[in-house]
Each structure stands twice: as structure tokens, then as C-alpha cells.
Amino acid sequence: MTAVARLPWDHVPAPPAAVPGFDVERVRADFPILKQPAHGHQLVYLDNAATAQKPKAVLDAILRYYEHDNANIHRGVHYLSERATQEYETARKVVQGFLHAGRASEIIFVRSTTEAINLVAQTYGRVHVGRGDEVLITAMEHHSNIVPWQLLCEEKEAKLRVAPINDEGELILEEFEALLGSRTKIVAFSHVSNALGTVNPVAQLIRRAHARNIPVLVDGAQAVPHMAVNVEDLDCDFYAFSGHKMYGPTGIGVLYGKTALLDRMPPYQGGGDMISSVSFEKTIYNKLPHKFEAGTPDMAGAVGLRAAIEYVQRLGLDAIAAYEHELLSYATEKVAEIPELRLIGTASQKAAVLSFVMNGVHPHDIGTILDQEGIAVRTGHHCAQPVMQRFGVDATARASIAFYNTKEEIDRLAAGIEKVREVFG
Numbered sequence: 564m565t566a567v568a569r570l571p572w573d574h575v576p577a578p579p580a581a582v583p584g585f586d587v588e589r590v591r592a593d594f595p596i597l598k599q600p601a602h603g604h605q606l607v608y609l610d611n612a613a614t615a616q617k618p619k620a621v622l623d624a625i626l627r628y629y630e631h632d633n634a635n636i637h638r639g640v641h642y643l644s645e646r647a648t649q650e651y652e653t654a655r656k657v658v659q660g661f662l663h664a665g666r667a668s669e670i671i672f673v674r675s676t677t678e679a680i681n682l683v684a685q686t687y688g689r690v691h692v693g694r695g696d697e698v699l700i701t702a703m704e705h706h707s708n709i710v711p712w713q714l715l716c717e718e719k720e721a722k723l724r725v726a727p728i729n730d731e732g733e734l735i736l737e738e739f740e741a742l743l744g745s746r747t748k749i750v751a752f753s754h755v756s757n758a759l760g761t762v763n764p765v766a767q768l769i770r771r772a773h774a775r776n777i778p779v780l781v782d783g784a785q786a787v788p789h790m791a792v793n794v795e796d797l798d799c800d801f802y803a804f805s806g807h808k809m810y811g812p813t814g815i816g817v818l819y820g821k822t823a824l825l826d827r828m829p830p831y832q833g834g835g836d837m838i839s840s841v842s843f844e845k846t847i848y849n850k851l852p853h854k855f856e857a858g859t860p861d862m863a864g865a866v867g868l869r870a871a872i873e874y875v876q877r878l879g880l881d882a883i884a885a886y887e888h889e890l891l892s893y894a895t896e897k898v899a900e901i902p903e904l905r906l907i908g909t910a911s912q913k914a915a916v917l918s919f920v921m922n923g924v925h926p927h928d929i930g931t932i933l934d935q936e937g938i939a940v941r942t943g944h945h946c947a948q949p950v951m952q953r954f955g956v957d958a959t960a961r962a963s964i965a966f967y968n969t970k971e972e973i974d975r976l977a978a979g980i981e982k983v984r985e986v987f988g
């Protein structure tokens with residue numbers, strides 16, 4: 564009989580050492596999807612805030628999981644079930660290391676950022692928010708950090724308060740602070756805005772909320788692909804992100820929560836794995852993190868997410884942030900030269916996003932013409948309609964960058980925008 568290769572259960576894989584320097588051509592070779600034409604041009608993919616492309620390491624890890632390890636987890640005593648369980652739990656530990664969480668049991672696997680926020684609203688929120696209480700968000704949130712709180716507030720007859728932003732798309736700190744009151748039961752805001760690219764001063768905002776003993780949820784969907792995040796340093800109570808926006812697969816996301824809060828929260832969904840015993844009289848819930856993971860989870864998704872995290876760790880998050888910062892500055896300067904173009908979102912701290920409108924041209928027409936040039940951008944309200952209202956537009960065109968984009972691609976974007984001007988000139 565051959566011995567089963569096992570990882571010790573307490574083994575937390577060390578992050579791979581970052582490769583010094585940033586060789587974008589070498590990085591691009593890891594993304595097969597980028598090497599294809601679109602409408603007769605070399606594809607330029609600038610829709611990374613919607614979903615990022617996956618390196619071969621992620622695709623291979625998912626294939627390897629299904630070829631070698633697949634079985635249902637936790638409940639099996641057989642060889643494959645143990646292996647699959649190990650893969651899944653090791654992925655959790657890799658996420659723990661990635662976010663610098665104190666414990667692996669503080670990492671809850673969910674479907675996405677959306678599900679993570681709904682989970683908190685429907686568990687923590689339903690217990691702690693009552694009639695006349697307040698939930699504070701900001702004016703730059705994605706719908707998935709608005710609607711779950713609206714649902715909660717409607718049900719509980721509570722009030723949703725919204726901290727305003729200025730003309731640059733930055734949160735107005737004094738107004739945020741003024742809205743923190745004795746009735747505020749939870750605060751939720753994005754780390755990075757998907758529609759504007761604004762990077763919020765999250766540590767500062769968290770300190771201000773904590774000074775009044777108010778817990779904070781941070782929506783990190785647009786942050787984790789672009790910068791190192793340390794939830795213990797930030798001291799946030801909850802942090803949410805999606806795998807697919809950070810080079811991992813769709814269908815997997817993460818909710819980090821502090822043990823003290825998660826422990827006191829009721830389960831979100833009922834089903835297999837989230838219980839320790841069930842009878843018709845009484846069900847005892849499982850311990851963390853399983854209490855919040857009802858049913859068969861996305862095992863292959865967790866494996867793919869681990870591979871994505873290890874991939875960005877190999878590149879080095881600081882190297883990624885520095886490279887992308889340079890690219891964003893280059894792109895901002897380039898498009899600023901284009902007459903009739905207005906940038907939406909000009910915060911002093913920005914990441915990855917270039918949102919713009921053009922006089923007399925509907926953003927959908929911008930997107931369509933760029934598409935004909937092989938350039939993928941997103942047009943619309945970006946699931947942030949209140950942001951559009953704040954800036955008096957229905958929609959914007961949004962180019963969002965990743966570390967595999969290049970200055971040549973930004974030049975192609977600028978040339979594409981010139982073409983839009985010619986067509987509508």
C-alpha cells in the first residue's frame with residue numbers, strides 16, 4: 564500500500580519569495596488569454612476591475628485538483644476526501660497569511676464580496692441593528708455595499724446614512740466623522756472605489772469608528788488585487804473580497820471576521836457541515852469557520868484562489884503596486900491631453916481605475932468604438948449609480964488596469980479615444 568502524502572494540519576504555507584524587479588513581458592506570458600486578437604487587433608484587456616484574467620498557475624491548480632484530489636470534504640474518511648479536505652483547509656491558511664489574519668478560523672469562504680457583505684448584514688446586522696438605529700456607508704459604494712444594508716434597514720426600520728464625497732471623489736472626513744453617532748451600529752465602506760479608483764484612508768476611518776465602539780466592514784474587492792492588506796494592522800472587524808477580481812476563479816470569495824464577533828453571530832444559511840449535531844428538537848452549530856459554510860463549498864475555487872494568491876505573492880504586492888501606480892500615472896497624463904475628455908475620479912490617492920466621459924459622446928459608443936480597435940473597457944454605471952448621480956452623469960467609460968498591462972496598451976487606449984473623437988468630431 565502506498566503512503567498518503569499529507570501536509571501536517573497546522574502547516575501554514577510560507578508565502579513564496581517575491582521575484583525582484585517587474586518584467587511585464589514575462590508576466591504576460593503567464594496569461595494565455597491575453598495572446599489573442601480581437602476584431603483583427605491584438606487584444607488590450609482593460610476591464611480588470613470587472614474581472615481579472617487568470618494566470619496559468621491558477622488554471623493548472625484547478626485542473627490538478629479535479630484530476631487528482633476531487634472528493635467531498637470534511638465528511639469523508641477515505642483517501643481522496645482527506646486530500647481534498649487538506650487542499651481546502653490549506654487554501655484557507657494561505658488566505659489567512661495573505662490578509663495577515665490572526666487565525667485560519669477567521670477566514671470564511673463565501674461565493675463573493677457580495678455574499679460576504681450580505682452575510683454580515685443578515686447575521687451581525689439582524690442581531691445588532693434595531694428600530695431607529697443607523698448604518699453608515701459612503702457615497703462611493705458599489706451596489707453590493709448599499710443594497711444589503713438597505714434591505715436590513717427596511718426590515719428593522721433603521722436608517723441608512725451616507726457620508727458624502729467631494730468633487731475629486733474623496734470621502735469628506737469631517738462629514739464621515741459627524742455621521743458617527745450613538746445610534747450607528749455598523750460602518751461599511753470600500754477600501755478602493757470601483758467607479759472612481761479612490762483609495763480610502765481605511766485605517767484612519769476605522770480608528771474614528773472604533774473610538775465610538777462601532778464595528779467596521781471593509782469592502783476590499785478592488786484593493787486586494789493591487790496592494791498588500793493587513794487586517795490586523797487595519798484592525799477592521801470584517802473584510803470582504805472576491806477571488807475573480809484578484810486573478811482567481813469565479814465563485815469563491817472571502818469574508819474575514821474577528822473571532823469575537825463571528826462567534827456571537829448566528830449562522831447565515833443552514834445545511835450540511837455548519838452543524839455539530841441535529842435533532843428535530845435542537846441543532847447545535849459547528850465551530851468557526853464551518854458555522855458559516857453550509858453545504859458543499861467550492862473546493863476547486865479555494866484551490867484556485869490559493870494559486871492566485873501565491874502567484875501575486877511571487878510577483879510581490881509592493882512591486883505590483885509600484886508598477887501599477889506608474890502605469891496609472893502614465894495613463895492619467897495621456898488622457899488628460901485629450902480635449903473634451905473629463906476624468907471622473909481625481910482623488911490624490913488612486914488605484915487602477917480611469918473613469919471618464921467625453922463631450923457629446925455616450926459612453927457606450929466610446930466602448931463600442933474601442934472594442935472595434937480590440938480594446939476592452941467597461942461602460943455604464945459600474946454598479947455604482949449613486950456615484951454617477953453625484954457627478955451628474957448616467958454612465959462613464961472605465962479603463963481598469965492590472966499588472967499585466969503595458970504602456971504600449973495605454974498608448975493604444977489613447978489612440979482609440981482619438982478615433983472616438985474623429986468619429987464624433
Ligand code: PLP
Binds near residue numbers: 675677707757782
Ligand atoms: N465591491 C466592489 C468595490 C466591487 O468593485 C465589486 C464588483 O465590481 C463588488 C463589491 C462586488 O463583487 P462581486 O460581484 O464579485 O461580488
